[in-house]
Amino acid sequence: MTLVTDTATLAAVCKRFAAAPYVTIDTEFIRETTYWPQLCLAQIGDAEEAVAVDALAPGIDLSPLLELLARKETLKVFHAGRQDIEIFLHLSGKAPTPVFDTQIAAMVCGFGESVSYETLVTRLANARLDKHSRFTDWRRRPLTDRQLRYALDDVVHLRTVYEKLSKRLEDTDRTAWVAEEMAAITDPATYVTEPHEAWERLKVRSTDPRFLVVLREVAAWREREAQARDLARSRVLRDETLIAVAAHPPCDRAELARIRGISKGLADGSSGGTLLESVQTALAEPDSSLPKRDKMRRVPSGIGPMVALLKVLLKMKCEEHDVAQQLVASSEELEDIAAGTSDGSRLLHGWRNEVFGEDAERLVSGRVALAARKGKGVELVTLPRMAEEAPPRVKAAG
Numbered sequence: 001m002t003l004v005t006d007t008a009t010l011a012a013v014c015k016r017f018a019a020a021p022y023v024t025i026d027t028e029f030i031r032e033t034t035y036w037p038q039l040c041l042a043q044i045g046d047a048e049e050a051v052a053v054d055a056l057a058p059g060i061d062l063s064p065l066l067e068l069l070a071r072k073e074t075l076k077v078f079h080a081g082r083q084d085i086e087i088f089l090h091l092s093g094k095a096p097t098p099v100f101d102t103q104i105a106a107m108v109c110g111f112g113e114s115v116s117y118e119t120l121v122t123r124l125a126n127a128r129l130d131k132h133s134r135f136t137d138w139r140r141r142p143l144t145d146r147q148l149r150y151a152l153d154d155v156v157h158l159r160t161v162y163e164k165l166s167k168r169l170e171d172t173d174r175t176a177w178v179a180e181e182m183a184a185i186t187d188p189a190t191y192v193t194e195p196h197e198a199w200e201r202l203k204v205r206s207t208d209p210r211f212l213v214v215l216r217e218v219a220a221w222r223e224r225e226a227q228a229r230d231l232a233r234s235r236v237l238r239d240e241t242l243i244a245v246a247a248h249p250p251c252d253r254a255e256l257a258r259i260r261g262i263s264k265g266l267a268d269g270s271s272g273g274t275l276l277e278s279v280q281t282a283l284a285e286p287d288s289s290l291p292k293r294d295k296m297r298r299v300p301s302g303i304g305p306m307v308a309l310l311k312v313l314l315k316m317k318c319e320e321h322d323v324a325q326q327l328v329a330s331s332e333e334l335e336d337i338a339a340g341t342s343d344g345s346r347l348l349h350g351w352r353n354e355v356f357g358e359d360a361e362r363l364v365s366g367r368v369a370l371a372a373r374k375g376k377g378v379e380l381v382t383l384p385r386m387a388e389e390a391p392p393r394v395k396a397a398g
Helices: 007-017 063-070 082-092 102-108 117-124 145-171 175-185 195-201 209-229 239-247 253-257 264-268 270-283 304-321 331-339 350-364
Strands: 002-004 022-030 038-045 050-054 075-078 099-101 368-373 377-382
Touching (some): 007 038, 007 050, 007 063, 022 082, 022 145, 038 145, 050 145, 075 145, 099 102, 102 175, 145 175, 175 350, 195 209, 253 264, 304 331, 304 350, 304 368, 350 368, 350 377
Parallel strands (some): 075 099
16 A cells, blocks of 8 residues: 655656556545535556555645646546545646546446445445445544555546446447536536525525525625635534525624624624625615526426326336436426426437437427337337317317
8 A cells, every 4th residue: 555645756656647548536535614625635546556645744745646637648537526526626726637437427327326436346346345434534644554445445446447337338339428427527617606606505485686685795705705714604604694694684793793693703803894794785786686586496387297207208218228317307307398498408419318308309299108018118109190280179069
């Protein structure tokens, strides 16, 4: 087991890895109290070697690792890699590219919804993982041999998992499906939260525009504070306190201090001052530019049965193509198709259209129907064309 603790060794290791067609990557990090994930350990391997890089070692410079991750000639293999990619994006300003995510690939290859790494290792690498170090505090030093073995297993077995999944994708001509999904997880915009968009993640019932504009401004204040101070949002201000400030906008520090969850120290300090400024900015917003939030999404009247049929079709098509339903379509996307509001939907483009979208539109338009066949389950049948020009039936008088 190799633990890299200095820049010179890291540079030499990364130079060797740069000659490989792919490297496997994993990280151990802590994020409970910080806004940005704190990288503690980075594991990297190729077909012959695997090392753990101590990101907390005194004086170590991670630049050789970040340069390797940006190298376009080397494929970076992750499992459920969104958080890992976010870490490296924050450290370098660039997302690793190109990448291959084995969790997404496994969903394309019929391993079910959000399949775990442990499951893939068992089924594809015929190995078992020692998970006793799963909840360890990766900031503490020295690291034990057991911790290092646990950490390195996450890139050692990933080699076999990647190679077998890659072969399945080639055999089924689905490599392009995964490439389409990789474009989203390597897009830096996926990981950016703009302060003035932070309010949209809060769960509130009110649609009152004045309440919403105050909520927008104070949520933006919290986001800026959390980013600048590298604190978890809840450490700056809890969601319920933020909502209380928006519901009862304070005019001064005394009123701010009376809101439950606001400490006197916060109210009297510089942060309290900037929070009050945000509230006043919101209260001064003209009525014509107040934000709106749609009421809770409701399924349009009458389309419930069609949504139910689309769910059956989705299950049928995903079983036929051996791909996870979750990866193909969401409930809201099915509702949009049923309601005829799916213009621009991802379901009508690329591999999703091939697997499901085209047949979903045919079902909604009445060109095909779902039929039960004895001993054969459910299948699509083409309906004869209706005589659209035929006159409507007229109810006989009397």
